[in-house]
Amino acid sequence: MILDILYATQTGNAETVAKKLQLLAKNQGFNVNLVEMNYHNINTFRQLRNVAIVTSTYGNGEVPDMGIDFWEELKSSKVEMTNLRYGLIALGDKSHEIFCGAGKAISKKLDELKCTKVIQNLECDGDTEGTYEWSIKFLEKLKIKAYYNDKV
Numbered sequence: 001m002i003l004d005i006l007y008a009t010q011t012g013n014a015e016t017v018a019k020k021l022q023l024l025a026k027n028q029g030f031n032v033n034l035v036e037m038n039y040h041n042i043n044t045f046r047q048l049r050n051v052a053i054v055t056s057t058y059g060n061g062e063v064p065d066m067g068i069d070f071w072e073e074l075k076s077s078k079v080e081m082t083n084l085r086y087g088l089i090a091l092g093d094k095s096h097e098i099f100c101g102a103g104k105a106i107s108k109k110l111d112e113l114k115c116t117k118v119i120q121n122l123e124c125d126g127d128t129e130g131t132y133e134w135s136i137k138f139l140e141k142l143k144i145k146a147y148y149n150d151k152v
Helices: 013-027 040-044 065-076 101-111 131-151
Strands: 002-008 031-036 051-057 085-092 120-126
Touching: 002 065, 002 120, 013 031, 013 051, 013 131, 031 120, 040 065, 051 101, 065 101, 065 131, 085 101, 120 131
Parallel strands: 002 031, 002 051, 051 085, 085 120
Antiparallel strands: none
C-alpha cells in the first residue's frame, strides 16, 4: 500500500515527525513518499489515496511557507475527493491566539471535499508528544479501512 506523507514546517519539527512516521510505515510494509506540501498541486493531490499530513502553524495561524502554495490551491478547490483517506498531525503552541490553525484549516477543507478522515487529528502543544502513538494507530486504521473499502 502506498502512503504519501506531506509536511510543512518552519523550524523542522514537522519534518522530524514526518520522517519518524515514514520509518514506521516502511517498517510495516508501506511504500512511502515523503515530500514537502508544496510538492503537490491540487491535480496531483487529488490522485493520492492514503495521505498523512504533518504541519506546524506559522505566524497568526498560517500554513508554513513550504505548504502555502498547496494550501492556496486546496482552499479554493471545490472538487470532491471521496477516494482520499487521510490523517493529520498539527503542531502548534497554545500561547498563540490561533492554536494549530494550519492543521485545523487543512482538515476542515479536506472534510468539506469529502475526504475520509481515518483517525482524529492530533494537535500538539509546543512539542511532539503523542505523535508516535498516533502514528501507530493511524497506520493500523489505514490498513483496515483500505482492506475493507478495496474489497467492496
